[in-house]
Amino acid sequence: MYEFNLAGLLPYTGPLPRAIVLTLWLSTLSILLSVAVGVLGALCRTSTSLILRWIGGAYVEVLRNIPLLVVIYLIFFGLAQVGLRVDGFNSALIALTLNAGAYMTEIFRGGLTAIPRGQYEAARSQGMTGYQLYRYVVFPQVFRIIYAPLGNLMIGIVIGSSLASVIGVEEVTTWMRRAGDETFRYMESFLAVGVIYVVLAQTINIGRIVTGRWLLSRAPIGHRR
């Protein structure tokens, strides 16, 4: 008869810290890169140039309609077949960034379109350059709008990074399968990793909240509030 025994996993916890660090590292890099992709994508999608709008739109529609797993396979196996070898970690990083970047684009675009035209006109009428306009007027307002939806997507990235296990990246899910296989304590390893993901996702989320509070509390110009 089955007997729940978490301690049975103990001999296999050695590689776990490294696996956790790898999951966090992969997630954090994907988040930062996909934010950059999202900002660029959203600027394309709201551009006055038809070509840029089309490129931005095509990117979003293609990438969010292909399962992340398929994108990972395409980059890891597909590219290898045409002679371009990308290792597991980088394949997962690129796939996660491309996938999340499409959602980031839509979040940032939503934020950008929520800024009234009068804000751009006021900033322009004061002689601001394009950079100054976005840096001091538009993005600070966009940031406040997208702050919450960004949290959902960040958690999605942490969870999505588990798919890196299918191409042998030594992250948390890979550890789970190995520990399960070797101890036959599958239930225990699944549950343990479930808890680990909750903690990791919330760590990232708290990181977002702390960073956000810090950004919002900073005086935007050189004097106190």
Next chain:
Amino acid sequence: MSTDPSSPVLRIEGLVKRYGPHLVIDGVDLDVAAGQVVVFVGPSGTGKSTLLRCVNGLEDIQGGRILFEGQPVLSRSSAIHAVRRRIGMIFQGFNLYPHLTALQNVTLAPVKVLGEPAKDVEERARGLFRKVRLEHRAHAFPSQLSGGEQQRVAIARALAMNPHLLMFDEPTSALDPETVGDVLAVMEDLAREGRTMLVVTHEIGFARHVGDRMIFMDGGKIVEDRPPEEMIASPENPRTRQFLGSILHH
């Protein structure tokens, strides 16, 4: 920059503005001398606001040219930023930056665009808040201010750049009647200081008491350009007469 006192601050020659096939400004010529307060009146959709927006390059133009202090205003050139720094614009909808306090709204551009020291700008801003009678509201956010207060902050924001020309695009049209007077009073003070101002408004009382020139526009053209007192007392053009009649008699 032109320093010759006899040359106009603003010169508009044969201005044409189209939105697609729709002709909004149909050949406008206009010279504005330093210190003049020019009030634009006319039915809506006749190009008054568009004219102001062409002057600082918020709109591109399809014909003619605009010279501000002797420099051509080209909406797509990189020189446009330097022109805009010298022209303050006040919008119907205020367009304050909602994420900044009133004081930060006023100091942002002088610090970031003109590169002036924040301390100096803040000091100047405090003086401007006194001028617009809002010194007690400097740390409020726009959402905490009434419409009239927001518009006075917007005026302070424009003044903080030390502009050579102020443009008011229907500054009181979005305000509750009881706050219109506060904004007009501030504008009157500015006119008395000898500032060069272009004002699009339906406030005929303001035009009469404060304006040096009153320009009636209709169909994208300047129909009549005279001292306000005269135009109101005896409009020459039948369209002017009809328009003034309709807004004075209710």
